[in-house]
């Protein structure tokens with residue numbers, strides 16, 4: 001049976017260290033793509049040096065085996081660890097590299113720079129000022145998740161998510177646009193619906209995803225936590241992105257006001 005995980009995105013970006021992926025002749029197409037002779041592999045990823053999303057293109061290979069169609073045995077007999085190096089297309093001095101070895105019809109990742117945790121943590125730096133005290137917890141959650149620790153990460157993320165929802169709730173209360181008691185009795189997905197005017201649309205449209213957040217932590221398995229974490233993280237980032245955009249807009253409005261008033265002054 002084809003191993004769906006043998007693809008560029010999984011192998012380079014998601015696969016953990018010392019994790020192994022089995023292959024056989026049914027993976028021929030994907031193996032040909034990853035271990036081909038052309039160097040046309042690329043992926044999109046946050047660049048920790050540009051501090052922005054970028055495209056990385058394969059720029060060099062060291063000790064790489066070249067796969068011959070359907071000859072998985074030849075691939076399996078290749079015992080030397082090999083390295084793929086990718087170059088950031090924004091700045092060619094930014095390099096990401098990955099080392100693998102093959103053993104027992106399995107591809108194993110034995111090295112990587114930078115680490116997944118470091119990519120993830122750098123990608124949330126822009127939220128530091130908005131998150132304030134929650135920032136430490138956000139980076140802890142991301143760190144735990146990138147090491148495969150579900151429940152621990154989930155606890156932090158849920159708390160941050162609840163805090164952000166509570167901020168919107170307080171705003172709704174100030175504007176007297178919400179039924180206090182109804183809100184208190186509601187589950188998380190219902191709260192999101194009640195706060196629909198204060199939250200990103202996409203979050204409200206997908207509120208059912210967040211019903212799980214109302215469950216007690218003892219009711220959730222490690223796997224359930226690992227499954228919901230990317231969705232909670234995305235929701236948190238969506239809320240924060242809106243806040244960042246509002247802040248930027250406010251600062252531009254202020255700049256314009258300043259400019260107008262000083263221009264009016266000089267024209268007098």
Ligand SMILES: [Zn+2]
Pocket residue numbers: 047048049050051054088089090091094
């Ligand atoms: Zn870069």
